[in-house]
Amino acid sequence: MKTQIIDGWPKGNRIKILITDTDAAQANAIRRTILTDVPKMAISKVRFELGQTQDQKGEYFESVNALPDEVIAHRLAMIPIPTYLDEFVFPEDDPANEGLSEDQWGSPASQIIYHCSIRGPSSENKEETKTVRAGDLNVLGETKLQIAESHQAIPLTILLHGQYLEFYAYATLGRGRDHAKWAPASAVSFHQREVAVLNNKKKAKILFDLDLGVSQADFGKDGRIENIDMVEKMRKAMAQVSQGTGRDADFDNAISMEKVDREFVFSFDTDGSLSPEAVFNQACEALSSRFVLLNEELDTVLA
Structure with missing residues (x-):
């Protein structure tokens, strides 16, 4: 071929x-x-911060918005996350996760953390709503892992007067066979x-x-x-x-x-997480490895 x-x-x-x-x-x-x-990065866990916050003028903002947390988490999962396959490992392969329960997994070798904290319009603002977008996520790490400019306009939810949204989103490697959010193309x-x-x-x-x-x-x-x-x-x-x-x-x-x-x-x-060339090459390598493994198993059985 x-x-x-x-x-x-x-x-x-x-x-x-x-x-x-x-x-x-x-x-x-x-x-x-x-x-x-073909693996890629995708947000697989979100931690929402609940309660109230106050601005410098004493106005209170509450952690409510137009959409349920589950819907926002789903939208976050579909945001293309910059993927560098040679720099990260799967969570189950991360030595730092060995001996820990799955809910405790997480190290710089296997996850990327994004933070978002944004308030709706204040009472003095003439605007009635504020749209939260993918570009409002800030990576806690290298700037190259920031959401790509071409994807920053993706809308997540809308905030009204007196509302705020704060969360931490955790991206990990995965494969499309486990969930569509990990499908790169x-x-x-x-x-x-x-x-x-x-x-x-x-x-x-x-x-x-x-x-x-x-x-x-x-x-x-x-x-x-x-x-x-x-x-x-x-x-x-x-x-x-x-x-x-x-x-x-x-x-x-x-x-x-x-x-x-x-x-x-x-x-x-592709969704932009990986280049088209990288996706195709990864697919060919995965397929090749699978056939090599199959040949080895056949040789063992027929020996």
Whole structure:
């Protein structure tokens, strides 16, 4: 199996990869591994501080807000946490947790702590509400672990006059097979690679005249399009001359799609905790390790 990042990708947190010399079973194994076995950081425990607080003018604020604590904790769990896999271990593998009950686990080697303390508008403020966002979380540690700027606008809850919210959130490593909050990617999919073939220039003009951004010039001298992004664009355009549009009879399969044997286009989006390249590499390493272990067990059984 060979892999190659398609030209022009990744784009932000989305990536497309061409996998060759493989079959659908192997591509699907990578897809499942990305969803279930690639670890990432996620907030798994939240401690809410309850009671009252007072500002410098003597005004009291109470620890109540528009949402139950459980809902806020769920929203916190889905915030992408910067993940450095080579710097942290799973809580169960942390030597500092050995001999302790699970509720006592926690050391700098296996968790990141975030703190949030924010008040709603004061009685003198004309604003009626204040939105608490992911950017209001402050990491108790290295600044590189701060919530990424692109995710800081994620809303958590709303505070009214006289309300405040304070909590400590604890992020740990986990895998998507245990909870969706630890899944590093979504929209993980693949399809067999295709090339577009121009069969009839005259009839294909029906499609080109629709001004959909595709033309005869997109085809090479051999009448084929092999660029993966361009093939996808052509496929979308061809929906306008497909069955039910009233143009399919005149178009008469003037352009066809041919599948390429043993080649697949693989794509997914990460949540930003890890780069797309890191997610794919981790999945391949996990899959490889699994097969090595399986071979060793088979050798033992058959010895």
